């Protein structure tokens with residue numbers, strides 16, 4: 001092993017220089033002291049404990065609640081030639097014993113372990129006889145009972161300090177609020193730890209989320225009018241859409257290249273290489289693109305599909321403007337995005353608690369899309385980072401959102417869902433509300449139904465916006481079977497009973513269209 005942090009960064013991880021406070025954090029641990037690191041997702045927390053684990057004698061013990069990710073992290077380390085392993089409940093007894101043997105033989109540099117596993121008497125007696133480089137407590141906010149990620153097993157981690165007083169500890173989190181920070185310090189006995197706080201704000205990035213109409217066309221317009229000839233990344237959900245979007249942009253004179261995990265390796269590598277080396281290329285990609293990409297002059301990141309979480313959105317948009325010059329984060333979003341993501345979640349094989357967490361994250365992402373105040377404020381507050389004033393550099397600051405009292409419209413929409421049996425999708429429901437006499441509608445007898453035509457004075461676009469916001473607010477859910485039919489959520493009752501006033505966002509896109517007086 002080479003001897004200096006920078007050498008390890010270069011030779012093992014293949015990066016040129018440290019980012020932000022990485023070097024300082026690493027030095028602190030190498031000096032044998034504790035550290036508490038608050039850094040945004042994607043900020044590069046892992047290297048802060050990985051490099052000292054390689055440089056200090058013994059094995060670095062990484063405590064993480066994210067069992068699902070351990071396998072990936074360890075595989076990635078293997079590819080770099082690092083001796084790493086994990087211990088969690090997914091292993092068979094035999095596999096676990098083999099890893100314990102490697103630990104005893106001092107063959108590992110990094111061990112990822114779930115907190116409940118660490119707390120067991122068996123593991124602790126194993127650790128007692130090992131040479132340990134450091135303890136890294138990842139997702140340290142899990143120790144906070146106020147946060148939504150509380151894990152009882154984290155509380156016991158304070159024993160590390162008592163049991164192994166001379167071994168440096170590093171706690172890491174992407175949650176930055178003061179209360180959580182204080183809780184981490186007191187519960188993990190980190191009062192001696194040096195605090196490293198990175199701001200989450202990327203002031204040079206201008207956030208903008210527009211309503212989807214013809215997304216491709218809107219994207220082209222955005223690129224042509226604001227970023228012609230600039231380097232940029234366009235994110236799409238599916239490989240197929242990546243291909244078709246790249247082709248279409250090319251046909252419109254934009255130098256665009258596709259990138260996704262289904263392409264053959266050589267082509268993919270070549271496109272990535274060209275994007276990094278040439279100027280003014282647009283890469284159209286799935287989220288497979290970007291891990292470790294460090295191109296300073298990416299002028300825009302565009303999303304044609306909704307990211308699954310604010311963490312993902314922040315990380316992906318964060319690839320813009322690393323040089324500190326003005327850059328744009330642009331996204332087009334619509335009801336179908338919400339439906340697609342909710343269906344993907346519902347149909348995934350993840351266990352219930354994991355699904356619940358994912359829903360929670362998606363809801364937060366939707367709330368950001370529907371935000372009527374400063375977009376940056378909302379984004380940063382999600383990470384516990386408070387902004388004193390509105391930013392003046394996001395869409396809602398530059399062009400304040402208008403709201404309207406949508407209570408009656410919402411009641412009409414909700415009753416329409418209810419009275420048609422909670423079996424239909426948004427297009428059908430809008431037809432009923434607007435009193436359109438289609439064959440299908442007549443076939444079901446819905447032209448004789450009491451909500452037929454009651455929403456004539458609101459145009460189609462605005463109805464879409466109403467339904468989208470009802471879904472985003474969780475008042476309406478999307479059928480999990482995959483047909484996109486809408487159902488009422490328990491929580492919509494207060495609206496139906498008139499106990500809750502509903503202020504809705506007036507989409508800019510519906511402003512320009514013909515507007516009827518009933519909608520105001």
Ligand code: ADP
Nearest residue numbers: 015017018019041042043044045046047291292
């Ligand atoms: P976090 O745990 O804070 O979310 P990660 O440790 O996963 O972030 O790092 C995010 C991405 O940034 C990874 O792809 C990582 O390889 C990359 N990265 C981290 N540090 C550097 C660096 N100094 N130079 C270039 N890329 C880096």
Ligand code: ZN
Nearest residue numbers: 374391394397
């Ligand atoms: Zn703002």
